[in-house]
Amino acid sequence: AQSVSQHNHHVILSEAASLELGCNYSYGGTVNLFWYVQYPGQHLQLLLKYFSGDPLVKGIKGFEAEFIKSKFSFNLRKPSVQWSDTAEYFCAVIAHGSGNTGKLIFGQGTTLQVKP
Amino acid sequence: GAGVSQSPRYKVTKRGQDVALRCDPISGHVSLYWYRQALGQGPEFLTYFNYEAQQDKSGLPNDRFSAERPEGSISTLTIQRTEQRDSAMYRCASSPRTGYSNQPQHFGDGTRLSIL
Numbered sequence: 136a137q138s139v140s141q142h143n144h145h146v147i148l149s150e151a152a153s154l155e156l157g158c159n160y161s162y163g164g165t166v167n168l169f170w171y172v173q174y175p176g177q178h179l180q181l182l183l184k185y186f187s188g189d190p191l192v193k194g195i196k197g198f199e200a201e202f203i204k205s206k207f208s209f210n211l212r213k214p215s216v217q218w219s220d221t222a223e224y225f226c227a228v229i230a231h232g233s234g235n236t237g238k239l240i241f242g243q244g245t246t247l248q249v250k251p
Numbered sequence: 252g253a254g255v256s257q258s259p260r261y262k263v264t265k266r267g268q269d270v271a272l273r274c275d276p277i278s279g280h281v282s283l284y285w286y287r288q289a290l291g292q293g294p295e296f297l298t299y300f301n302y303e304a305q306q307d308k309s310g311l312p313n314d315r316f317s318a319e320r321p322e323g324s325i326s327t328l329t330i331q332r333t334e335q336r337d338s339a340m341y342r343c344a345s346s347p348r349t350g351y352s353n354q355p356q357h358f359g360d361g362t363r364l365s366i367l
Contacts, residue, residue, distance in 0.1 A: 139293070169355065178254075179294075179342070179358040186353045225293050236307040237346065238284060239356060241293030 137162040137230045141242035148216050149250050156211040156245050158226030165231040168209040169239065170200055174222045182224070185209065196220070218251045253277075255359035257343050263365045266335060272328045272362045276345030283326050284356060285318060288340040297341075300326060301349050330364075338366045 142157035160166065170182040183194025190202040200211045209226060226242040256275040264270055276283050281302055286294035287310075297316070299307040302323040311317070315333075320326040330337055340363050344356035 171358075178360045179344075181355045181357075184353075184355055227293075235349070236299040236301075237282065237349070237352065237356075238296040238299055238307065238310075239286070239294070239344075240296070241286075243291070243293045 137228065137240050139226055139228050139240050139242035141224075141226055141245050143245045144243065145246045145248070147248045147250065150218055151215045152249075154211070154213040154216045154220070154247070156224055156226075156247070158209045158211065158242055159207050160209070160226075160228045160230075160240075161207065162228065162230045167229040167231075168200070168202055169227040169229075170194065170198070170209075170211050171225045171227060171241075172222050173225070179225070182211070216247075216249050218249045220247060221249045222247060255343055255345050255357055257341075257359035257362050259362060260360060261363045261365075263367065264333060265367050266333060268333055269329065269331045270333055270364065272330075272341050272364070274326045274328070274343030274345075274359060276324065276326070276343070277347075277357055280345035280347050280357075281323075281349050282346040282356075283320055284344045284346075285326070285328050286342040286344065288342060288361070290339075294340075294342050297328070333364075333366045335366045338364055340364075 139160045168185040171179045172182045193199045224245045227239040283300040285297040288294040296310040300320040315331045318328045340361045342361045344358045346356045
C-alpha cells in the first residue's frame, strides 16, 4: 500500500533559522504531491503542490519544495522562518492508479515551533 | 459560503449512540472527501463522492460507518453504535473537479468527535 513518511515529528527553531522538513513516499507510479499547513485553531490550508513540470515548486509565504523522483522525496524548505510559521505541516500524495478518486495519502505531520 | 462548512464543530456523546456529521462543500464542487484524523497522526481517507455517487468507500473502517450525498451537495457521515476508538477529528474536503486534476482539495474546520 502507498504510504507517506515525514521524518521529523517535532521541530523547534529560532526565528530566521532555515527550515527543511523531510517527506518520502512509497509508490512507483505517477504522483501528485502536496504540502498542507494547519495553523493553530484553523483548518488545513494548501501550502504548495506539484503536478508536473519544474520539480522545484514555490508556494505561499516563501515556502518551496523540491520533487526528487529518484529519491521518492518532496522536502519542504524555507530560508528564514518567522514566529508566524508555527504550525503543523502535512505532506500528502495522490497516487495515480485504479479508481481515479484523487484521494490524499497523508504523512503523520510535523509540528513546527518557532521561538521569537 | 466561501469555504467548506462542517457541523457541529465539536460533538461529545456516550458510547453506543449514533452520530451524524455534516459537510457543506464549496458551491459547485463536484468531488467530496471524508477523512479521519487521530491525535498525533495525519488525516486518513474514509470515502469519496463524485457528485452524488459514492465511488470509493474503501477507507470506511467497518459497517458502522456510512456516508451519503443524496443531491450531490451536502454530505452526511453517520457512525452507528459509537465506540471510544471512534474519537477523532473528522475532516471534509471538496474539489471542483473529479478525481485527478490540478485542483487541490479545500478542507473544512473539521468536527472533533469525543466518545465517552
